Amino acid sequence: MYTQAMDTQGREAAEDKTLRSVEELHLQQRFDATVDDGGFIEAKDWMPANYRKKLVRQISQHAHSEIVGMLPEGNWISRAPTLKRKAILLAKVQDEGGHGLYLYAAAETLGVSRDELLDALHSGKAKYSSIFNYPTLTWADVGVIGWLVDGAAIMNQVPICRCSYAPYARAMVRICREESFHQRQGYDSLLVMMEQGTNAQRALVQDAVNRWWWPCLMMFGPPDDQSPNSAQGMRWGIKRVSNDELRQKFVDATVEQAKLLGVMLPDPGLKWNDTRKHWDFSAIDWDEFWRVVNGNGPCNRERLAARVKAWDEGAWVREAALAHAAKQREREAQAA
Numbered sequence: 304m305y306t307q308a309m310d311t312q313g314r315e316a317a318e319d320k321t322l323r324s325v326e327e328l329h330l331q332q333r334f335d336a337t338v339d340d341g342g343f344i345e346a347k348d349w350m351p352a353n354y355r356k357k358l359v360r361q362i363s364q365h366a367h368s369e370i371v372g373m374l375p376e377g378n379w380i381s382r383a384p385t386l387k388r389k390a391i392l393l394a395k396v397q398d399e400g401g402h403g404l405y406l407y408a409a410a411e412t413l414g415v416s417r418d419e420l421l422d423a424l425h426s427g428k429a430k431y432s433s434i435f436n437y438p439t440l441t442w443a444d445v446g447v448i449g450w451l452v453d454g455a456a457i458m459n460q461v462p463i464c465r466c467s468y469a470p471y472a473r474a475m476v477r478i479c480r481e482e483s484f485h486q487r488q489g490y491d492s493l494l495v496m497m498e499q500g501t502n503a504q505r506a507l508v509q510d511a512v513n514r515w516w517w518p519c520l521m522m523f524g525p526p527d528d529q530s531p532n533s534a535q536g537m538r539w540g541i542k543r544v545s546n547d548e549l550r551q552k553f554v555d556a557t558v559e560q561a562k563l564l565g566v567m568l569p570d571p572g573l574k575w576n577d578t579r580k581h582w583d584f585s586a587i588d589w590d591e592f593w594r595v596v597n598g599n600g601p602c603n604r605e606r607l608a609a610r611v612k613a614w615d616e617g618a619w620v621r622e623a624a625l626a627h628a629a630k631q632r633e634r635e636a637q638a639a
Contacts, residue, residue: 338540343469346412354539357532358468359413360429361541363420366406367431371606373399375439376448384442391488392445398481405474412470425611433592434522436600437515443496443507444515449489450564451512451519451557457482458553459523467540490560497565505565512561513569520584521592523550529589554582 330349337344344350373396380396383389407417423429434452439445460479466472496504524530524546536542554573561568572585594600 338467338538341465341540342467343472344467345469353535354541355413357536357539357541358471359410359415361536362406362410362413362471363415363423364430364432366403366410366420367424367429368435369399369403369406371431371435371610374606374609375435375437375602376445378439379442379445382442383445388492391492395449395485395488398485402478402481405478406471409470409474421614425607425614427598427607430596431606432522433595433600434518436595436603436606437518438602440514441507441511443493443504443511446489446492446496446508447511447515449485449487450493450560451489451515452522453482453485453489454557454560455519455522455553457486458549458556462543462549465540465543490564493564493566508564509566512566516569517587517591518595520550520554520587521589521595523547523553525589525592551581554584558582 331351334344334348334350334354337348344354376392376399377396380389380392383392407420410420411417420429424431434455439448457479460475460482464472464475464479466475493508496508500508524533527533527545527547530546533542533546537545558568558573570585572583574583575581576583595603598604
C-alpha cells in the first residue's frame with residue numbers, strides 16, 4: 304500500500320466533539336463500543352463524519368496507488384525477456400487494475416462517487432503512494448518492485464484486513480493474497496538473474512536494490528512522533544500497526560531475504576542489535592520523502608499526465624456505456 308494518506312494530507316481535528324442530540328450521543332457510544340471491541344462498521348451503520356472522511360482519504364489514495372502503480376511496470380510488458388515473464392507481468396499489472404476497482408467500490412460505499420475520486424487525483428488534490436514516482440530503468444527494477452515494493456505493501460496491508468470498516472477489510476483479503484504472488488514472482492525473477500545471469504545482470508539487480516531500498520522504507524510514512532493523524536487512525540481501528548513498527552518488521556524480514564538472494568542492502572549502518580532483537584538501520588532522508596509527496600519526484604508529472612491522458616481518451620467508452628444502459632432501460636420500460 305500504499306496507505307500514506309493519514310500521514311501526508313491535511314491536519315484536521317481528530318474528532319468532532321460537538322454532538323447534536325442525545326440520539327447522536329447514543330450512536331457515538333455504540334460506534335465507540337464496536338471499535339473498542341474489535342468489531343466492524345458496515346456501510347449503513349452510523350459513523351462520525353471525520354471517521355468517514357479519513358476512510359475516504361485512505362481508501363481513495365490506496366485505489367489511486369494501485370492504478371498509478373500499473374505504469375512503472377506496464378512500461379516493461381513489451382520488453383520482458385521471455386514469454387513466461389511477459390505473461391507473469393501482464394497478470395500482475397491486470398491484478399493491480401483489479402485492486403484499484405475493488406478499492407474504488409469500497410470508497411463508494413461511503414457516499415462518494417468514483418468521478419469525484421478520480422477528479423481529485425487528476426487535479427492533484429488527492430495523493431498516491433510516493434513510491435510510484437520513481438523510474439524503472441532496467442528489467443531488474445521490475446523484479447525489485449515485486450520483491451521490495453510489494454513486500455512493503457504486504458507488510459502495510461495485512462493489518463488492514465482487520466480494519467474496522469468492513470467493506471475495506473473484505474477487499475483487502477483478496478488483495479493481500481494477490482500481492483503475495485506479486486512478491487514471490489519478483490523475488491523469483493531476481494533469483495534467476497543472480498544465480499543464472501551474467502555479472503552484468505547481477506550488477507543490474509544490485510543497482511536496482513540500491514535505488515529502491517530507501518524509497519521503500521519511506522512507504523510506511525513518517526516516524527510515529529511526526530505522524531499525529533496516525534494515532535487517531537489507530538484509535539478508530541482504521542490502522543492497526545504504527546508506521547515505525549511496520550518499517551522495523553519489513554527491515555527485519557528483508558535482511559534475511561537479501562542474504563539468500565546474494566545482494567547487499569545499501570545501508571552501512573545496518574547491523575543486528577542483540578538488545579532490541581532487531582536490525583538497526585540508518586536515518587531516512589525525510590526531506591526527499593516530502594519532496595516527492597509534494598509533487599517534485601522524478602516522475603510525478605509524468606505519472607499524473609499519463610492517468611489524465613488515459614481518462615480523456617477513454618471518455619468515448621464511458622459515454623457509449625451510458626448510452627447503451629439508457630437504451631436498455633428504455634426498452635425495459637416499454638416492455639413493461
